[in-house]
Amino acid sequence: MSKLIDLSHTVEDGLVTYKGLPAPIICDYLSREASKSHYEEGTSFQIGKIEMCSNTGTYIDSPFHRYVDGNDLSELPLESVAHLDGVKITIPDAILAIDDSYFFNLELTDKAVLIETNWSRHWNTDLYYEHHPYLTESAATYLKSKGVSLVGIDSHNIDDTRGGARPVHSTLLGADILIVEHMCNLQSLPDKGFYFYAVPVKIKGFGTFPVRTFAQLTEQKN
Template structure:
């Protein structure tokens, strides 16, 4: 069923004056839309500047055939979350401790510190840096490599991305990357292994990239390589050639991603930004893609 929203609006400007609309109608993707989403859409669609306040009035919904492309609450840009949720007790890698997530200051205890009706929570997190969806910098592998604080912000954010489909493959070789436009790209390898996340199956016989493919990616000058698997390397042995090759060339690695099936082959921006820690080479990120 196609849905439309009917409403009045009033826009006030910081330099005085205003704009009003009555019985305004917009097509919607879903059955409801918030006042804030409508306000953002009006400002963007009418290309308004110096807006102080937008008031939505007399809003109601009707079922009626769409007249135009439905309103996208994300304002024409869709964000795709590619990260797992980190929770208390999560095992990301066997042999590493799970995070402990608790209150440092609970809301109940905060009541004694503030006036009546004012409460706060301050969380406490104890964890190893290899937890959840995380990014590896050169310092993770090399003592003199760049740590999180030394890698430029441009290396983490708004990278042109390409998706490589390697679903159903355990050892991902160089042929998966040949004849692809990958130079200066974030190369995101989709295996769909994330469907085993938080199960024993996730740790066994997982997909990985081999040394030849890593050397090819290095020689092609890619910016970052991500994978939705337990490790970008084969963990059945004690060597880690992919980490060695890529991090040695200052090519960042993102592991334990998810939701890669929602990505197109190309035409998106990839971001995975960690905190700016000194002396740390790995840390959880909120990896995401931005679709135009």
């Protein structure tokens, strides 16, 4: 049997994913206690309610997130977000700017490229939002040239957020290459030998939404 590995953070009430964006509000729409009046004795249900920014937790970016004429979540074919042949690139802890040299001499065409920076160890702390690892424009251009399918990272943003430019989002999403940010547990993956899944809810007019990302191992680690 193949093994499944969860690569996503838990979304909970009050979680701050990106400073300046509202945290989710998670509550009961109908509580178990309130529901008892609707059903026979001993029967109750909970119906939840969530008010949430689309950029919450571990999420996927579709081209519509960056480009008004790009495909939104409802227009993504399942083949672009499920059962993708994956490869993991491990970046040393001290590296901030991840350039194209980290991807040389690798078979990347049609792959989901997952970038392990170990930054997820700072999740839900103030340190997570500052001076995080990111891809350079040269790295994005190289990945585009190799024809990758998707790029994921376990950092706060795939771009450098210290300025207003977002060349990595612009380059990848402009080429219909999907992006997954705020991943975790990438250390549990081998460098290759797995399939990757990041399937969002099928929403019209949305470019970003949380996903339950996971990998399916196709071979055991040595």
